[in-house]
Amino acid sequence: MFLLLALLCVLVPVSAQASGLQIAGGRPDRAKRERPHRETPPRRGIYVGAQVRPGAAGIVDTFVPVVRGEYEVGGGITDRFTLGVAVGGTAYLGLDKGSFDANVVAHRFFGKGLFLRGAAGVASRVPAMASVPMVPGLGGALGLGYEFRVLDRVGLGLGVDYDLRVRMDGRMAQTWLFGLRFTGYLDKKNR
Secondary structure (H helix, E strand, O other), X not given: OHHHHHHHHXXXXXXXXXXXXXXXXXXXXXHHHOOOOOOOOOOOEEEEEEEXXXXXXXXXXXXXXXXXXXXXXEEEOOOOEEEEEEEEEEEEOOOOOEEEEEEXXXXXXXXXXXXEEXXXXXXXXXXXXXXXXXXXXXXXXXXXXXXXXXXXXXXXXXXXXXXXXXXXXXXXXXXXXXXXXXXXXXXXXXO
């Protein structure tokens, strides 16, 4: 009896929609096509971006301030998912050395501008909690942020990232970064 009731709950709405009937509470097809604004801004096609992200890196029982600058080039697979490559550098204030970073970066957008950010790549030098010497590292970052549209094809993103790298000597390097990101979406096709 329960299986029959569940089957009816699935088949009746599907058959009603297929025959062109409107179910109570549903919107007609015309209202779906004539929305006054888009929920998700367009992100398909090529994009270029730049970001400046201050933060802190852990070393020997304390933290040092860092500033990371990156340039990013990629493509919008859909309006909600972008994939790109980011290259740049990290300055460790208080330490004499900096780092060159290269990452593959993905952004998954939700709604108008909320995004999750994931990155995987290499850094030429990173400090660790237990030692000051800088050693190359491999790893990535996870982040959360929000992109505001300044213009139709220009976005300003604010967010926070947690960067974790495994150094060549096996020690972990951790960095917290607060981001300011500018992105230009270059696809000029009308969608």
